[in-house]
Amino acid sequence: MIEETIFSKIIKHETSADVLYQDELVTAFRDIFPKAPVHILIVPNILISTVNEVKYEHEQILGRMFTVAAKIAIEENIKDDGYRLVVNCNKNAGQEIYHIHMHLLGGTLLGPML
Numbered sequence: 001m002i003e004e005t006i007f008s009k010i011i012k013h014e015t016s017a018d019v020l021y022q023d024e025l026v027t028a029f030r031d032i033f034p035k036a037p038v039h040i041l042i043v044p045n046i047l048i049s050t051v052n053e054v055k056y057e058h059e060q061i062l063g064r065m066f067t068v069a070a071k072i073a074i075e076e077n078i079k080d081d082g083y084r085l086v087v088n089c090n091k092n093a094g095q096e097i098y099h100i101h102m103h104l105l106g107g108t109l110l111g112p113m114l
């Protein structure tokens with residue numbers, strides 16, 4: 001049994017969050033502890049706990065995460081300066097919430113990470 005996280009409550013509007021976008025596949029909301037001037041999380045509406053659980057049947061959802069990231073980058077006016085998309089998996093990457101999510105980070109010079 002996979003345990004639901006706070007993100008399921010945000011998706012179902014059972015707890016407060018600054019939701020920017022929602023459709024039948026994904027939800028996007030501002031990170032509660034932003035690490036950059038723009039820090040938005042894009043999550044599947046269904047619970048997929050880590051990238052290790054991703055299946056072929058999820059490809060449409062995962063593709064939508066990217067198209068929504070690109071749409072929000074335009075809306076947040078960070079498209080041209082650039083931004084970083086991050087997906088953490090398990091403890092060595094520092095994953096805290098076991099409902100996969102794409103971090104969209106921008107609004108400043110982020111510096112090299114790799």
Ligand code: AMP
Binds near residue numbers: 006017029033094
């Ligand atoms: P990760 O380390 O990749 O699992 O990232 C989890 C992210 O979720 C962190 O950046 C947290 O600040 C963020 N977060 C945790 N709880 C909430 C919440 N209730 N609303 C918005 N963001 C959250």
